[in-house]
Amino acid sequence: MIQRRFLLFIAVLVILLSWGGIAASRVGLVVRPLTSSGVPLLYVAPQNAAKKLPAVLVAHGFAGSKQLMLGYAHVLAHGGYAVMLWDFDGHGANPAPLAAELQQDLDIAYASLLEQPEVDPSRLALLGHSMGSGAVMAAGIRHPHRFAATVAVSPTGAAVTPQLPRNLLLQAGSWEGGFVANAQQLLRAAGGTSDNSSGGEGRALVIVPKAEHITILFRNASHQAALQWLNATFNQSRPSSYVDRRMLGYGLHLLAWLGVLGAVAPALVPATKQRVRTPPRSWGGLALAPLVAIAGLALINRGTELKNLGGLLVGGALGLWFLLAGFVWLGMLFDIPRPTLRQIRLGIAVFGLLWIAFGAMAQVTWLQWWLIPARLKLWPLLSLACFPWFLASGVAQQSAQVSRRFLWWVGQSTVLVVGLFLTIHLLPQLGFIFLLLPIFPLIMAVLSVAAAQLGEAWSYAVASALFFGWMIAAAFPLA
Secondary structure, eight states, X not given: OHHHHHHHHHHHHHHHHHHHHHHHHTTTEEEEEEEETTEEEEEEEETTOSSOEEEEEEEOOTTOOGGGGHHHHHHXXXXXXXXXXXXXXXXXXXXXXXXXXXXXXXXXXXXXXXXXXXXEEEEEEEEEETHHHHHHHHHHHHOTTTEEEEEEESOOOOOOOSSSSSSEEEEEETTOHHHHHHHHHHHHHTTSOBOOTTTTOOEEEEEETTOOTTGGGGOHHHHHHHHHHHHHHHTOOOOOOOOOOHHHHHHHHHHHHHHHHHHHHHHHSOSSOOOOOOOTHHHHHHHHHHHHHHHHHHHHHTTSOGGGGGGBTTHHHHHHXXXXXXXXXXXXXXXXXXXXXXXXXXHHHHHHHHIIIIIITGGGTTOXXXXXXXXXXXXXXXXXXXXXXXXXXXXXXXXXXXXHHHHHHHHHHHHHHHHHHHXXXXXXXXTTXXXXXXXXXXXXXXXXXXXXXXXXXXHHHXXXXXXXXXXXXXXXOBO
């Protein structure tokens, strides 16, 4: 009892310190949520600026949101820039379906940026990641009189020349080979490396070490390279020692809430838990599950547009993958314990804890976690689709000790990554899932820790399915 109380005290202390770190990152900044023509915007700038500031439009990538680009916003704002972020159609809090043309949303953000009192309209720049990189490079080429510099992170394609866009900085992570190749090709088309920023023909490529398509967004090397490039363009010399460490606080926040669960779980779960011996065939079911899911998706793809399934780009197909794979794995277990009302209620309560642990701080660090109505209505269906997989996972782990749970986490993560990789190989229209593969083991680790505290298959399945369904609904674009 004393150990659990001490764990609870430490966990609460870490949670408070984590939120304190988030608050500290905003000290000295103006943060204004805005909406224009239905587009959700977020404006970040230094407080009490003595003169008009250079400003940057910052665009996210596919399945991203304005929150995902906050690292750049904080570093640039602390460095003396006004920054405007927004959600493209179908992304984050923007309820409009994703359109092929992204420039309309960028133009709305541009007009809103010019309305902000701190902004110098004669000193503007662009920064974009992945899908957003294509949008900002196109805008820089189309409107060279507006934008003095463009920063393209994990760049896609654009019709760049040695003159346009002005002062082009390309970035790519060393672990995202395809985007490194894109960046190198763009640099050649743009005339090669040049330090002629005063003439608008500056050109450079920065390879961020040990970063891939998602983690590059949280790397200080990427943030600082963008800041230095813009400083060279605008002759800025405002000193800034700010390093964006919000994701470190986010990680501690998540671990602390799992500590809260560990402290309170013994009071919620009976001391004598129902034990179910894990049948050997459960490993066979786990191995067979992705093969059936892949075959099922391939058959369904013959008669329907799989990419837009369920109103979510790629996300609906991912939910269906889990449904098919989950039924196969569950079917191999045979002996499934009956649920009790207490277990269902406990699962819902743990979902609430996971929702706060993972999402409350994510909303202000990297993910639009609060679902708008168009996404919220998809959540129950996605949760039901994921439920068989997590029930099978819960049954397989129910009697396992720590070492065996670790093996289940390794096995489940491996099957998910390999199975989804094979799915993408067969159905390339779902290729965006490839960029998310490194995230699946992390999510499964969080859920495995929760499963270890509960020790009950149904509670774990309810909590995990509701949580994972929410994640899919939050992350993928609206079709």
